[in-house]
Amino acid sequence: ESELSIPLLSYFPGVPIFFLVSFFLICLSYERSGSISVYALNRVLRIYPALWFCFILSVCSVLIAGYSLSFDFDFALWTFAQNTFVTFYHPDFLRGYGVGVLNGSLWTISTELSFYFMLPLIYYFGKRFGNIETLLVALVIISAIIDHYYLENVTVYGDEVWFKLIKVSLLPYLWMFLIGVLFQRQWLKINSWVSDKFYIWGSVLIGLFVVDYFLGFLQLGNHPSFLYFVILSFFIISFAFHANGRWSKWLKGNDFSYGIYISYGCC
Numbered sequence: 164e165s166e167l168s169i170p171l172l173s174y175f176p177g178v179p180i181f182f183l184v185s186f187f188l189i190c191l192s193y194e195r196s197g198s199i200s201v202y203a204l205n206r207v208l209r210i211y212p213a214l215w216f217c218f219i220l221s222v223c224s225v226l227i228a229g230y231s232l233s234f235d236f237d238f239a240l241w242t243f244a245q246n247t248f249v250t251f252y253h254p255d256f257l258r259g260y261g262v263g264v265l266n267g268s269l270w271t272i273s274t275e276l277s278f279y280f281m282l283p284l285i286y287y288f289g290k291r292f293g294n295i296e297t298l299l300v301a302l303v304i305i306s307a308i309i310d311h312y313y314l315e316n317v318t319v320y321g322d323e324v325w326f327k328l329i330k331v332s333l334l335p336y337l338w339m340f341l342i343g344v345l346f347q348r349q350w351l352k353i354n355s356w357v358s359d360k361f362y363i364w365g366s367v368l369i370g371l372f373v374v375d376y377f378l379g380f381l382q383l384g385n386h387p388s389f390l391y392f393v394i395l396s397f398f399i400i401s402f403a404f405h406a407n408g409r410w411s412k413w414l415k416g417n418d419f420s421y422g423i424y425i426s427y428g429c430c
Contacts, residue, residue, distance in 0.1 A: 180395070184399065188343075240254070281337075361405040
């Protein structure tokens with residue numbers, strides 16, 4: 164069972180899917196906000212209360228486990244980083260606890276916050292030059308090239324500080340965010356491609372899985388192959404809207420995705 168389930172789950176990379184779905188929804192939220200201040204307040208309320216609670220829970224888990232913590236400058240620096248915008252910072256004094264990183268999922272929060280800031284700029288310059296979609300496509304291409312560069316050189320520069328900063332920056336992941344934005348902005352055109360097409364896209368994915376099992380040609384993980392991620396995006400969106408969004412009725416209008424995402428690493 165484990166030999167089958169682990170390779171299968173690897174075809175559904177959590178971080179890229181999180182980026183896709185997140186900005187499919189956030190793009191719509193920004194367009195409905197009416198002002199930058201309302202948009203900013205909504206983003207702060209969306210991210211920080213749960214992030215702060217997650218941090219408190221994480222520290223409690225360390226203390227309950229009996230791991231020694233010194234409430235000194237290093238702890239204060241880590242506290243500031245984890246609760247603001249440098250969530251990818253992990254201190255040396257926790258390297259002996261667990262896998263050495265208390266909550267490995269939190270590096271994505273810094274990346275997400277970067278795009279929160281960038282989204283209004285994209286809309287501003289896109290409108291100024293008369294075509295937001297053209298700017299979005301251009302940024303997708305540029306980011307995909309940077310992502311390819313990162314993968315090609317990770318073994319060469321992987322230990323360099325500047326290269327590690329690229330890894331946790333927006334640059335190699337921007338194209339995944341923007342595909343979500345393009346899906347939302349082109350929804351009237353894309354809707355016919357995803358509505359009641361869940362089984363079709365699922366069949367396409369299964370075909371890719373089978374071929375990749377024998378040939379191993381797909382790039383997976385946090386830096387998936389571009390074409391594969393586009394196909395996966397169609398599957399994810401079609402799954403979300405399958406049966407006229409019947410899935411949402413089970414959740415009674417609540418969204419637990421973010422809370423589950425940031426808390427899994429500290430459990």
